[in-house]
Amino acid sequence: MENNTLLQINNISVVYSDVIQILKGVSLDVTRSQIVSLLGSNGAGKTTTLKAISGLLKPENGKVTEGTINYRGHNIQNSAPEAITRLGIIQVLEGRQAFKYLTVEENLRVGTATRWGKPYRKDLELVYHYFAPLVARKHSLAGYCSGGELQMLVIGRALMAQPRLLLLDEPSLGLAPLLVKEIFEIVRRINEEQCTTLILVEQNANMALQIAHFGYVMENGRIVLKGDAKDLRENPDVKESYLGVAASGTIKSYGDVKAYKRRKRWL
Amino acid sequence: MGSLAWQRSKGFRVQRLQFHPCGNFNETYEQELTIFETDFGRLCLLGGLLVLFGIIPFLSHAYILYVINIIGIYAIAAIGLNLLIGYTGQISLGHGAFFGVGAYSAAILATKANCPFLIAIPLAGLITAVVGMAFGIPSVRLKHLYLTIATLAGQFILEYVFVQWGGLTGGAEGISIPTATLFGIDLGTDRTFFFVIFICFTVMTWMAVNLIRTRYGRAFIAIRDNDRAAEGMGIPIFFYKLLSFAISSFYAGLAGGLFAYYMISITPEPFNLWLSIEFIAIIIIGGLGSIPGSVFGAIFIITLNEILGHATEFLMNIGASIGLGITIAPLREFVYGLAIILFIIFEPKGLAEVWRIVRSSFRLWPFSY
């Protein structure tokens, strides 16, 4: 294992309720201090991959049945989420799941659960530094915050845990384009300034590939394409399917799309 | 198919007696619904009924017969509760009080209205069904815990009525009931009453087993599994919930009526929350959503009760003879509670599941698979 690889997923399969197989042999590597984005359509298995890393499969009756997840020398597949979060992996759940009946600041304090008892003032300041709009809402209930504030809140909450590896699940979901841009900019800054490694799951492939260093494309529980973010942006298949730009500007026949899929068939 | 079959000619038709095939694979809905998969099951039932009515009452000691009778009465009520909790998913903590309503209705009908036994018993069931429906009304809007607590409130309110409506229920002193006669036969003895109880039991069980196979039973199960989805499929859930309360209370009332006649005199005391809890314990230990389970549960709980009663009595006698004045009676409750806990933790599917496992391992004995 290379020294600057933070997380290495080797050929994992994930099965829910002992019957439904979602991931069929997924392998990916995450390099230290990079942003890796995971693209794919709905149901491709992106969220499941994140949950397999963070250990949140367990409460949903899912299990990693094959393969290993190696994080800094620990095999963490099927570990309890309490243990995994204490190693520095924090997942930001999809859909802005803030604690509605807690105030914004209390929400942020829950983020310190992995290192209970240690001072957290500095982290609060850091979060407020990145997410300035939260300062004004400090003492109001999270349930009354707007979508953008909530997204900032949940990312900030994860940041309170001082994560080494942050798993972001669809931060742009249902947000205005301008706001998405702002949040992605903050995410990029966090990555640069805090050296936090990120895995970013996104539908908004354009945005994601702009800030990411490396990208993977998933389909039907498999990784079908990987490469540097720059290369992926130029890849005709990705352009066609995820960036919404037809390479030649004309509508192609169905047989031409997704070259990797056709290749796969003959493998 | 690994079925053992022997043939019997009946005119031109050849009828096969089916024994158990190797493995279960139902291909049609009818197959899924059958009560007896094989003729062997039918034979067993026939044999069981013969033993029940032909042998047990004539062999048993009066005390054992008494215990068996109580088991029968409790089993009827428990089947009713299982229809409500196990099949419709509505938790009720008021079943003990409904049982009491049945007992009081029968007693009042017998003493005040001079109703004959044959009419008083089903009428007690019907009255209880109406009362049960009234207490089922909160289920329109309530679910889960809130409904549970509402039925708990029903239990306390009914208990209050039993004690306070002195003019009708005789207050704390209760009512004494004349011995019942049926077609000129005196029902005062354990043996004659045994037949009454177990004929009722057989009929009620048969009805319950078949109810589950009808559209009503399917609606109940649909409501239990997902009431929203059931509503979406066009099942009027309130109607069916009320119906379930009514049917379940009918069973409780009928059992209560039998109890009143059997006990000859009744007081409000036995119909307390404890009885409701005992009924729930019966169906949990027996197995939720299983009719035979309710019967097993009743057998288990009543037997446990009696054994614990005798054990404490025995220990008390020993204690008294060596001069220890401590009361050991509470230990009975301790063991009882422990039994419930252990059952829930280690056999959450109940005795019905144990029975199923035992049966399936004996199915092809000695050559299993």
Added chain:
Amino acid sequence: MEFFLQILINGLSIGFLYALAALGFVMIFKSSSVLNFAHGELMALGAFLFLVLSTWARLPIVLALLLTLIGSFSLGFVIERFFLRPLIGEALIEVIMLTVGLAIMFKGLMLFIFGGDIHSYPEFLPKALAFHWGAVEVPGVYVASFLAGLIFLALFGFFFKYSSQGIYMRSVADNQRAAMSLGVHVRRVFALSWAIAALVCAMSGIVLGIINGINVHEVSSIGLKVFPVVILGGLDSIGGAILGGIIIGLLETFTGGYISTALREVVPYIVLIIILLIKPYGLFGLAEIERV
């Protein structure tokens, strides 16, 4: 008028006691959605533990109280660990029956050790607590229970509002999955909520014991009174539990004082059914949001 005031004061103090008892109940329900039928028995266990330590072992009152609280706190942990944890994810009714089984077991145990008689604590409250207000007499125990209740409420308020553990517990109640994703140890939170609930139970059991003396049957029947109280206030609201306790307490004493003593016992349940028909989630409970 004096009669009215006397009843009012009695009702308030009983209501406060109910509120205190209901607190522990709401705590368990809020964090782990378990309906605890062994509540009264937990109260009685705490009360008897205090009795043993203060009168049989003759420890100083403060030490006895402290040991009782520690003991019941650990008892809560043990109950959660050995009885409830195996049932996480099981059906509602099985969990309910488990607590019923616990209730029966504890009751049997206590009846075996202490019998069904009324026990009472030695007098240890300062006489100065009692006071007269015109012709209305306020016994010292009422004042003491009121003070104890206030102190506990303040402690709880503080714990849940400002301490990290309290915030983690609220976060689990709010959104279990999100809490888990942040590394909150959810099972530990369940255990802690049982421990704290047992502690509150012990406290309310002791206060009840000071007022009425301790009798296993009576204390466990008070445990059932908790149901109308918490339903009235809404199962998941601490403020609602307090208000519900006071309403039920007043309702009981006023019915007992002006209408009939027999009705007193059922009035909470009658009101409960009426309220549930009008407001299915209690007065302050959060409506469950159901999505298909």
